[in-house]
Ligand SMILES: NC(=O)C1=CN([C@@H]2O[C@H](COP(=O)(O)OP(=O)(O)OC[C@H]3O[C@@H](n4cnc5c(N)ncnc54)[C@H](OP(=O)(O)O)[C@@H]3O)[C@@H](O)[C@H]2O)C=CC1
């Protein structure tokens with residue numbers, strides 16, 4: 001089931017605070033920036049805040065522009081995005097404007113929190129219990145199942161911190177306001193703890209703009225996931241591998257494949273594609289790995305992204321790519337497309353990797369992109 005695109009949105013002071021400690025909500029954005037936020041909400045299927053933000057800010061979380069609401073309706077969408085919140089306690093005040101304005105509302109909570117939440121909210125919201133604890137991956141799966149494609153998360157600190165730490169955010173859109181809060185107890189955007197890749201890993205900057213007097217920067221995570229399910233950063237690297245496949249010299253007797261090797265801190269180590277450099281039989285993963293010394297320390301724990309499942313048997317070379325990956329010491333493979341029977345019936349590169357203890361994540365949403373440069377070779381009706 002596909003999860004929504006998760007956009008973390010926040011405004012911070014120059015010292016990284018989301019708010020001050022006073023009773024009034026601190027407006028870090030100016031009018032132009034609040035209008036940018038309104039446009040982002042209008043482009044989202046759902047907007048989420050934690051219960052702490054509901055208590056501190058009493059937000060309405062509406063699309064304020066009438067024109068934007070009208071456009072949504074013209075497109076066959078509800079005027080307002082779904083409003084979502086998360087709570088363990090289920091302690092809500094039904095008089096808060098979150099529950100009395102806008103469109104549909106949804107609460108994710110624990111088995112324990114569901115009773116109090118239902119008692120207090122009645123018909124104002126649907127309450128979903130996710131077990132003894134709220135598991136963010138399950139929450140995103142559930143939203144995906146409801147047709148939510150774009151989720152905008154508007155904080156607060158604890159919610160942003162968890163989504164970034166878990167590698168579940170596709171993008172962080174951060175407005176930095178020209179002000180310093182200076183209070184030691186003011187809430188900071190990200191709390192202390194371990195983040196993917198550690199402090200030396202760097203996100204990608206997707207773009208930056210000045211909006212009124214704030215600077216808005218868009219960041220995307222780069223650190224590979226660690227589990228059998230692909231993360232947003234994994235999909236980014238795999239898209240690059242699929243793009244590389246389009247660079248392959250054409251062939252009627254071999255697949256066009258792209259590969260990227262990425263270290264555990266999100267640094268790209270090498271990339272390659274089939275028949276790169278005029279070698280008529282070199283494979284993408286082989287070409288990428290050949291650019292690294294066998295003593296490259298970052299290979300241990302690296303992830304190999306390959307548009308096609310690494311090969312398990314080959315006629316032209318002694319070692320198939322699945323074996324090369326095992327011998328290189330990489331810990332994980334992410335791939336878009338299982339090898340069809342076109343050239344090697346029953347090839348099971350994923351099986352070879354799994355037998356060697358390598359975690360394999362498949363991203364079937366990108367299979368079509370991986371197939372495009374191979375359309376002349378495969379009949380889509382016969383893919384396994
Ligand atoms: N400048 C900006 O852009 C923004 C600023 N803010 C500021 O941030 C501050 C609020 O941040 P914060 O206090 O961290 O609050 P959050 O909005 O992150 O909410 C935290 C609460 O959400 C619930 N929650 C979070 N994660 C889970 C989970 N995994 N399982 C179950 N429940 C969960 C809990 O609710 P419960 O207690 O009910 O169990 C928890 O207490 C305010 O000062 C606000 O003004 C907020 C948004 C944007």
Ligand SMILES: Nc1c(N[C@@H]2O[C@H](COP(=O)(O)O)[C@@H](O)[C@H]2O)[nH]c(=O)[nH]c1=O
Nearest residue numbers: 011026027028029037057059060061154
């Ligand atoms: N203070 C602050 C933000 N706070 C966010 O805006 C929400 C309230 O929106 P509304 O219901 O429309 O008033 C609030 O709950 C919090 O998520 N956002 C920003 O872009 N910039 C800011 O300076």
